Structures are given as structure tokens and as C-alpha cells.
Amino acid sequence: MTITLYSLCGADAARPFSPHCWKVVMALRHKGLSFEERPLAFTVIPTVENGASKTVPVLRDGQELISDSFRIAQYLEEAYPDAPSLFGGRGGVAAARLVEGYSLHVVHSVITRILLIDIHDMLAPADQAYFRKSREERLGKSFEEMAAGRDAAIAALPAALQPLRHTLAFQSYVGGTTPLFGDYILFGALQWLRVTTGSIHLPGDDPVSLWFDRCLGLYDGAARAVA
Amino acid sequence: MTITLYSLCGADAARPFSPHCWKVVMALRHKGLSFEERPLAFTVIPTVENGASKTVPVLRDGQELISDSFRIAQYLEEAYPDAPSLFGGRGGVAAARLVEGYSLHVVHSVITRILLIDIHDMLAPADQAYFRKSREERLGKSFEEMAAGRDAAIAALPAALQPLRHTLAFQSYVGGTTPLFGDYILFGALQWLRVTTGSIHLPGDDPVSLWFDRCLGLYDGAARAVA
Numbered sequence: 251m252t253i254t255l256y257s258l259c260g261a262d263a264a265r266p267f268s269p270h271c272w273k274v275v276m277a278l279r280h281k282g283l284s285f286e287e288r289p290l291a292f293t294v295i296p297t298v299e300n301g302a303s304k305t306v307p308v309l310r311d312g313q314e315l316i317s318d319s320f321r322i323a324q325y326l327e328e329a330y331p332d333a334p335s336l337f338g339g340r341g342g343v344a345a346a347r348l349v350e351g352y353s354l355h356v357v358h359s360v361i362t363r364i365l366l367i368d369i370h371d372m373l374a375p376a377d378q379a380y381f382r383k384s385r386e387e388r389l390g391k392s393f394e395e396m397a398a399g400r401d402a403a404i405a406a407l408p409a410a411l412q413p414l415r416h417t418l419a420f421q422s423y424v425g426g427t428t429p430l431f432g433d434y435i436l437f438g439a440l441q442w443l444r445v446t447t448g449s450i451h452l453p454g455d456d457p458v459s460l461w462f463d464r465c466l467g468l469y470d471g472a473a474r475a476v477a
Numbered sequence: 478m479t480i481t482l483y484s485l486c487g488a489d490a491a492r493p494f495s496p497h498c499w500k501v502v503m504a505l506r507h508k509g510l511s512f513e514e515r516p517l518a519f520t521v522i523p524t525v526e527n528g529a530s531k532t533v534p535v536l537r538d539g540q541e542l543i544s545d546s547f548r549i550a551q552y553l554e555e556a557y558p559d560a561p562s563l564f565g566g567r568g569g570v571a572a573a574r575l576v577e578g579y580s581l582h583v584v585h586s587v588i589t590r591i592l593l594i595d596i597h598d599m600l601a602p603a604d605q606a607y608f609r610k611s612r613e614e615r616l617g618k619s620f621e622e623m624a625a626g627r628d629a630a631i632a633a634l635p636a637a638l639q640p641l642r643h644t645l646a647f648q649s650y651v652g653g654t655t656p657l658f659g660d661y662i663l664f665g666a667l668q669w670l671r672v673t674t675g676s677i678h679l680p681g682d683d684p685v686s687l688w689f690d691r692c693l694g695l696y697d698g699a700a701r702a703v704a
Binding site for chain 1: 562564565566567568569570571572573574575576577578579581582583636639640641642643644647648650651652653657659
């Protein structure tokens with residue numbers, strides 16, 4: 251039985267970039283599961299699996315169809331209990347929601363202002379129109395206004411990552427001595443930035459850069475191969 | 478054998494306010510341990526336990542003397558394994574470091590700008606001089622400059638708490654259905670604000686306010702009794 255992961259791409263299907271999909275890619279590899287990744291353009295998402303979800307990731311595992319990266323991780327943890335744990339116990343599951351909140355509301359809010367134009371430029375024309383309209387409505391600013399804040403956002407990124415840097419002063423991963431889903435949540439954010447802009451915009455000797463590089467090296471460097 | 482917790486107070490020993498000490502107070506109650514709290518003024522800290530630590534909390538448990546709130550929580554988890562867990566497994570311990578990083582570098586950085594003058598005004602004269610000098614050196618600004626930013630900091634507080642609010646959309650506590658040390662880390666920050674300024678400066682119907690109120694009600698409302 252094949253697991254299918256529907257993820258997100260621009261005009262080039264070889265460069266999936268969604269942070270939420272990257273969390274699931276890493277979670278599937280963590281569990282040692284083989285899967286087929288099917289990157290979709292924004293406007294194609296509503297046409298697969300009978301329009302089950304307006305967003306990706308969506309995971310098809312036999313009869314099961316699950317959307318939302320966190321729910322997928324919880325599903326994998328329950329469905330594959332003998333594979334390495336993604337959470338390290340019930341306290342880990344619960345705290346991963348705070349990691350998600352930090353990633354979304356502190357890290358993503360800065361990264362979004364860096365990479366918006368880069369994502370736009372990766373898309374096919376039909377998706378460009380959808381993307382510009384939906385994001386300008388969501389963020390309440392024109393792309394041109396957001397692009398003007400790009401340098402300030404790059405300058406703000408190190409401070410937004412200080413909670414992760416603090417964690418890495420005590421341990422190699424958010425998960426402790428080995429990575430857990432909390433790592434993949436934050437990895438997804440920086441991989442999104444790397445795939446779309448070509449850089450994570452941090453000094454190479456920043457503990458966050460060193461951690462990110464360790465994550466890129468996991469599972470035979472599969473995440474590093476996408477660039 | 479009595480456990481002694483050295484904590485922090487101003488001129489009134491009945492109003493201990495340190496966020497880090499509150500984490501430990503809640504952790505001790507979580508473990509069901511009886512303890513004697515000995516609140517100290519800033520300038521008294523170096524005179525107890527042979528000057529073992531320049532900061533509180535410091536925990537004396539028989540032959541053991543431990544400083545730093547996170548290390549104390551880890552000690553309690555290991556020394557009292559049969560009492561309710563503070564972390565809910567190894568993933569929970571590891572992720573609590575990210576909760577700590579978020580609290581210190583996102584939440585505290587806003588709260589500090591709200592309560593600095595309030596803390597100063599709670600202290601005895603000798604401690605006021607120490608506090609002003611050490612904080613002005615640490616923060617690189619005069620108290621007067623920081624006071625001018627108080628209203629802006631109050632306005633920034635809801636956004637700084639968005640990661641916690643996100644978490645509470647899925648579960649009652651950072652720890653899940655019941656509180657864990659991650660809750661006490663963030664509770665400590667807001668209790669610090671409440672004890673020193675008389676308010677947490679959030680709307681009463683904010684999910685963060687409702688969670689904070691649940692925390693105040695834990696252990697027979699012991700934390701609510703300090704105000």
C-alpha cells in the first residue's frame with residue numbers, strides 16, 4: 251500500500267516549498283515510511299481527491315485521507331506506533347502545539363515578508379494571479395508594499411529565532427539529542443525560505459544555521475537535494 | 478526533611494514576584510511536595526547558603542542545593558518520579574526548553590518594558606539602587622526611557638502571546654488536558670506582571686486570560702492569594 255503526500259510547488263515540480271508540507275515529508279522519513287510525493291500547483295489543489303481539502307499537505311494512506319500537518323503527524327504517530335516516535339510522549343505532543351504557535355506567529359510572520367515575491371516568481375501565470383490576490387487580501391498590503399519591507403524582515407529574522415537559539419544552547423535538537431516533530435515544524439519554516447530564496451539569510455556560524463544544516467543532512471540528505 | 482525555596486521579594490515579603498521562582502513554586506505544588514518559601518531581597522541573595530548563587534530560585538532539599546528554575550524542575554522530576562510528571566516524557570522535557578526560550582525572548586522582553594518601574598517601587602531603598610544600576614546596564618537604557626515605552630509595551634503584549642493563544646485553541650493547557658512545566662514557565666511570566674502591576678493587561682475574555690485564571694485556581698488558589 252502506497253502512501254501519497256500531496257504537497258505544493260510552483261512551475262517546477264522538483265522544488266516543493268510549502269513549510270507545512272516539509273514538516274510532513276520529514277515526519278514520514280522519521281517514521282521510515284515510503285511514500286510518493288505529488289507536488290501540486292496552488293490552483294490544482296481543489297481538483298485532487300474530490301476536492302477534499304483547499305490546502306496541502308493532504309495525506310492518502312489506504313482508506314485514510316488526512317489534511318493539516320499537525321493532524322497528519324498525530325495520525326502517523328498513532329498508525330505507526332512501532333516506528334520512532336515523532337513526539338516523545340504525551341507532553342511532547344502537547345508542547346509541539348506551542349512550537350507550532352511560535353513558528354506560525356513569530357517565525358513565519360518574518361519569513362513571509364522576505365519570500366513573498368520569490369514565491370510569486372516561482373509560480374505559473376494562473377497561480378501567480380491566485381497567489382497575489384489571496385495574499386494581498388490576507389495580509390492587507392500590496393506585494394509592492396511588502397517587497398519594500400524585505401530588508402527589514404531579513405534584519406529581524408535573527409531575533410525571531412532567538413527562542414530556538416536558546417534551546418540549542420542546551421541540546422542538539424528541539425527534540426533533545428535527536429530530532430522530533432518540533433524540529434520539523436521549525437525546519438519547515440527555514441526550508442521554505444531556503445527553497446524559495448536560495449538562502450536562510452543567517453550567518454553560517456549561527457547555532458540555528460548549524461542545526462538547520464544537521465536537519466538537511468537527515469535521511470541521506472533528502473531535504474538538501476531540493477534547492 | 479524540609480524543602481526550602483529561596484525566592485525573591487521587595488520590601489513586602491508576602492509578595493514574591495520573580496517569574497523564575499513562581500515556576501518552581503508551581504512545580505513543587507504540582508509534585509505535591511511541602512516546602513518553606515523564603516523570599517529574599519535582591520541584595521540579600523548573596524548572603525544565604527554561603528553565597529552559592531547570585532540569583533534565585535535556589536532550592537535546598539536535604540543535601541541537594543540547586544539553582545536555576547529549569548534545573549530545579551529537572552531535579553524534582555528525577556528525585557520524585559512517583560509524583561505527577563512535570564514534563565510528560567522525554568519529548569516534553571526537550572520541548573520545554575523551547576517554551577522557556579519563547580517565554581524569555583518574546584514574552585519577557587515585552588513584560589520587562591511594562592513592569593520595570595513597578596518593581597523598582599516595590600523594593601527597599603538599598604535594593605532600588607542595585608536594581609536600577611543592574612537593569613540599566615543590562616538593557617542599555619535609563620529607567621525613564623523605558624517608562625516612556627510602557628504603553629507601547631502593553632499594546633504589544635497580546636501579539637507576543639499569540640503562540641500561547643494558538644496552543645489554547647487546541648487544548649486547555651500547554652501540557653495538554655492538564656498543566657505541565659511549560660504552563661508554569663508562561664504562568665510565571667504573567668504572574669510576575671500581575672503581582673508587580675496588579676493586572677495582566679489583557680481582556681478578560683482572551684483565551685490567555687482564561688488559561689491564566691485556571692492556573693491561578695490550581696492547588697487551592699495558592700497563587701491567586703499573592704497579589
